[in-house]
Amino acid sequence: MRTSSTPRYASAVSDQHEKRSGSRTSVELFAGGGGLARAVHDAGFRPLLFNEFAKRACETLVANGAKKVADGEKPWIPQPGEAVPLVEGDVRDLDMTYLNGEDVDLLAGGPPCQPFSLGGVAKGDEDERNMFPQMFKAVRQIQPKAVICENVRGLLRPSFEPYFDYIQQELSLPFVKREGATWQGHNQTLIDLLKDTSSIPKDERYEVVKVPVNAADYGVPQIRHRVILVAFRADLGVDVNAFEAFVKKQRYSETALIRSMLLGEYWERHPKVPDHVRARVHARLPKTPPADDGCAPWRTLRDALKGIRAGEDPLPEVPLDQLDRKTEHGGFAYHYGWPEARIYDGHTPNELDRPAKTVKAGVHGVPGGESVMLLDQRVADATAQSGWRYLHRYMTVRETARVMTFPDDWNLEGPRGEKMRQLGNAVPVLLGEFFAKAVADALNEAEGSR
Known part of the structure; x- marks a missing residue:
């Protein structure tokens, strides 16, 4: 079975990678199934702490080398090669002040998106699941050099625009606390302070870049519209304009x-x-x-199944007579067929020669046609306009992980629906890695010019 036998975060790495991993550190909140965690690690950051609430996602992180912190115990500061401490539970109960003296380079996370999702009830700031305030609390406690925050494109909707502006202003001045005011009142305070920041210490304010993205434009074989906020601590002297131009340049089309x-x-x-x-x-x-x-060509679902990472082997086809929920094909973990896939109006399948549709996290896993794939095989059908009907099936968990650009050595825990939910909630690894590397390069350049 092609799955990782050595914990990812405790495994040995090359001298070059170990040097890079040891030179930059990171903390991740809302870690989920590990998309951003894996991305930040692959970009050369050494993680110091993970936090996640969902039990199955925590099991996935542990399966990939993280170590759960016992209830009531304080997380340790891991050294290079040691397991990353995972605090399982509500981020609102997490005290991260012990990391303030560690000169953390990057705080990363994707606060739960349901308050702002087109698929949710869209209550925004009123929704108790809105965890942006916890990101700002973490910034105050840790004072990281940089922040990466990923969320749904719904934040750009006109109805959310005022609140999203407030999020960016609060990230700019995270030490100016709300103190019981309405968000509108606090927002006006921030607007006034941002007109003249000379009274605010530079290490207590951040320069923020907003980047609407389609993951396909960054080499991910999936149409996935998101918004990413990146913030740099103002005392570092990062060339934010150059950074913004770099990350917004289209590379795939x-x-x-x-x-x-x-x-x-x-x-x-x-x-x-x-x-x-x-x-x-x-x-x-x-x-x-x-x-x-x-630009380079958008990567397609067919590209993903063949393999887009160096050394990645093609996934074997799943025979339609073996959709038995248990036979793993070609030695690939989680690459087994699932029966009873259907196509109907509003439930159209993925096509192999296009980027995949957005992988979503439904109540029972990936909903709708996002998990159905149209195959190359066809059968005669007199009712079809062309006289032929193409066959289809559900995508396997491994195929979905490929679409999310997880490497094949990444372990996933839980039943199929939970695995698919973790994938749908994740940041595509290659997208996160691109932004994390860009942050590292910007920090390197700023520190090298001092």
């Missing part, structure tokens, strides 16, 4: 994908695709290739 298909480069990577599938894909494309936009 749909235009480049279309161009690669029409020029044949995409199909050269996938030579076994049947001619009728190619014809179906080309039927929706323009007749002539668009101009080269300088």
